[in-house]
Amino acid sequence: MKKLISIDLKADLGFLKKPDINEGIYLTYNMMHKPVLLGILGAIVGLEGYREKNKLPDYYIQLKNIRVGIQPLQAKNGNFLKSVVEYNNSVGYASLEKGGNLIIKEQILIQPAFRCFLELDAQENLQVRLMDSLRKSEADYLPYFGKNEFSLWWHDFREYDYQPFDFTEDYVVTTIFMKSKEVIREMVQRKIILPFAMNGDEPKFMSFEELPVGFHEQLLQYEKRSFVYTNFTLGKDLRLEGLYQVQEQHGLIQLF
Structure with a gap:
């Protein structure tokens, strides 16, 4: 379990x-x-x-x-x-x-x-x-x-x-999450082209960083993926992998 x-x-x-x-x-x-x-x-x-x-x-x-x-x-x-x-x-x-x-x-x-x-x-x-x-x-x-x-x-x-997110509504991810082509497409569609934008009283941000996720077991070097951290609301059509709804946690988390 x-x-x-x-x-x-x-x-x-x-x-x-x-x-x-x-x-x-x-x-x-x-x-x-x-x-x-x-x-x-x-x-x-x-x-x-x-x-x-x-x-x-x-x-x-x-x-x-x-x-x-x-x-x-x-x-x-x-x-x-x-x-x-x-x-x-x-x-x-x-x-x-x-x-x-x-x-x-x-x-x-x-x-x-x-x-x-x-x-x-x-x-x-x-x-x-x-x-x-x-x-x-x-x-x-x-x-x-x-x-x-x-x-x-x-x-x-x-x-x-906790339970897997069902993508029935738009959502916010409170953890870092892996960037993908779908994430980039979402940014373009929503015209998120600046790292900071204003929406009401809350400043919006989006930051990116390439981070290690593990090791290549033959080369013994970091294997890396690009990650995003943001407080933007993401559309329900953007189906990120590994998203979970957590009890008492505002927003979602990605497990990887």
Whole structure:
């Protein structure tokens, strides 16, 4: 039997490193993505991370089939505040730099927070143990938000009744959701061509980000999809996959 739960994850600072570098700065993803969330859950339940070269981490292998939904909290128009920090690295390859010191620049998230929905199998022992740990706010390993020094915490454990959405009416999705050709077509038909628009007293926004959804199991590289986060009302003819109506939750969530 499947159960849907959520927790609110928060941190003072976060760094969800992108694999590329831009103008000498290591950039961060704005949104939490699924592989990072699975890593956090793996730490909570005591699964190992990266131990062997050219091998996927244990937490990913054991948790990858859990469907998740990710909703940013307290993010202005879907974007968290960011800052760039600069520090010195004088160990390892950095000692080859002039003066034996390498200056590192990193973009970091300020007070990132997300409501994370998890669809767990109540007949699978590891997932039952994970649910129990989340409910009791217990962790085998200290979870962190991308870097060891950015510790995180969670609260507000909830369990929900939920059911697939039937597309009988227009709808709002409160989580990030995967962008598709149908989403783009909907934007064009509704003439949503600006990231921000006004509708009554509520400012409307739509943000996009390409995010990892898993790993290519041979290349050991991120597999990515484009995601949307918006408060626009979407037409019932736009049939997104994995949409669910959640008890006591305004709007819908997408599980992936």
